[in-house]
Amino acid sequence: MSENKNDILLDVRGLKQYFPINTGFLKTRPLKAVDDVSFTIRRGETLGLVGESGCGKTTVGRTILHLYQPTAGEIRYDGQLIESKQSIREFRKKATMVFQDPYSSLNPRMTVSDIVAEPLDVHELCRTKQEREERVLELLGYVGLNSEHASRYAHEFSGGQRQRIGIARALAVNPEFIVCDEPVSALDVSIQAQVINMFDDLQDRLGLTYLFIAHDLLVVRHISDRIAVMYLGKLVELADADEIYRHPLHPYSRSLLSAVPLPDPKKARANKRIVLSGDIPSPLNAPSGCPFRTRCRYATEQCAQSMPELKDEGAGHLVACHRLKEIGD
């Protein structure tokens, strides 16, 4: 995978996802969950996607996998446009998903081996029963479970084990790309570390590419090569993980990163938190222009009039802000 780091695996252009909301009898209004988002993911890398609750992170992940029909925009996988039924079906053998809640993402009436083998059954990848069984055991082996667990039901497992089952299911079709939708936020911290390390390990072994959605900034920093910050359905900043941690440029990213707790009390005291005033606006009536302007202390007239473009500020550090120069460091 390292031979060609710049090989683009997933290319998302101008992705929009609006949901119609009933606002009265026969009246609907679009809820702009994702509004004009573009990014690329290179083969073998991990792109972290962070943002507040309700900013559209999960919707981005699900729309990429065509769980929702995108309102506009195009998704190219390996240079191929994913749009027709045939291409979606093929795409589903290469791209899978790990879900947030390990309790509701496993069917309580199915055994672990049936859960893990479901993608194999759906795509009819195994010809014989024995082949299926062997594949299930191999998959369980990847995630640190064994044959004794295969015939059990999901409710007999702890949260961490359940999440491993979910990961084994995502690996069943031998995917290249996995959307991880907050896979560790429902787990406790010690288990989080285990699962995160397992993601890392699997990436090395199987050459996977991740879109890692999370709201825990430390977790994202640990696992991601690059990080994208979302606010109210729009991408506001995208850069290398270390770069964004050292020099966040967008005022929203700055305030977000200043909220990361530091383990060293001396540093923590010296750290100035940038506290945002007000609440995140409803995506039903998002502010005009830059979505962040209502809470941004640098906002001017210009910010209300037009949405700033995502511009390269050097070394692939993309930021969408009109007042970047004025803010300075």
Added chain:
Amino acid sequence: MINMKKPFSLQLDPDAFRPATAEEKEYISRMRPSSTFFRDGWKRLMKNKVATVSMILIIVITLSCILIPLFWPYSYDAMLGVRPGKPVDSSFNNLAPFTYGKTELKRIEEGESVFPHIFGTDAHGRDYFIRIVFGTRISLAVGFFASIIVLLIGLIIGSIAGYAGGKVDLFIMRIVDIIYSLPDMLVIILLAVVLGRVLNLEGTILEKIGSNIISMFIVFGLLYWVSMARLIRGQILSLREQEYVLSARATGAKGSWIIRKHLLPNCISVIIISTALQIPNAIFTESFLSFLGLGVNAPMPSLGSLASDALNGLNTYTYRLIIPAAVICLIVLSLNLFGDGLRDAFDPKLNA
């Protein structure tokens, strides 16, 4: 000598602190056998005494109404006093329990043993016990088959409405609302009258059952699926928002796969329970219609028509009304109690 420990010494034995070997660990770690949903529910059901007794009762009644006619010497439609070439022997009509007709008394005097009429005979000289058994058989059969029809139709339509959602759901549910608003008894009576003339059953197997029963099945199929469909739709509507359904969709599973593998197995408890509670309902309707004279065709008995016939001699032969009524009560009550027990045992919301 070093290892010798003094009996009252407080010195600890280092052997007890050695790490366990692999075999010792194996001996201690043992996995609890996996318990399935049905085994759990069955265990809970068996703990419920009322439900267990009801279940045994249902089994006994079902088996006896299947098996007894096989060896019983009288048949349900044979008039004992009528014999070819001889005048009708009216001494067989309206016999009290454990009494005999003239020819039978003669045979007893000659030393033959005659099988007793446990419940006596009816006004036409037919053994009443076997008629009760046959009536029970008809009633149970109607109950079971009507419930299965209701289950099948309700299951298919309900799961389609619940899974498809949107306009399909709206359309199906409006039909359900319309059917709900029809007076079902009126429809049954009208259909029974019309179908009796329209359906030409002569010469077919269905002739014995009679057009009334057929029309009852049709009405059950047409009208009674709605509550089942509503129930299943509601279940599926809430289940399809679960993440495991989303996950199945993400792997590319089709609608029928998701319904079969994910949605229906998760509402199986509701299905079992409401089917079990549907059976007494159907039996009740059948008895009611037979009582009105719209049920099975004579000479086929059903519990309702037996009770209806008994009204003619109510003062003298009260037991002829009491027996079928008691059997109906017993069947309906035990099915209801069993259904309640099933709900307690299988409904995950009640014993979370």
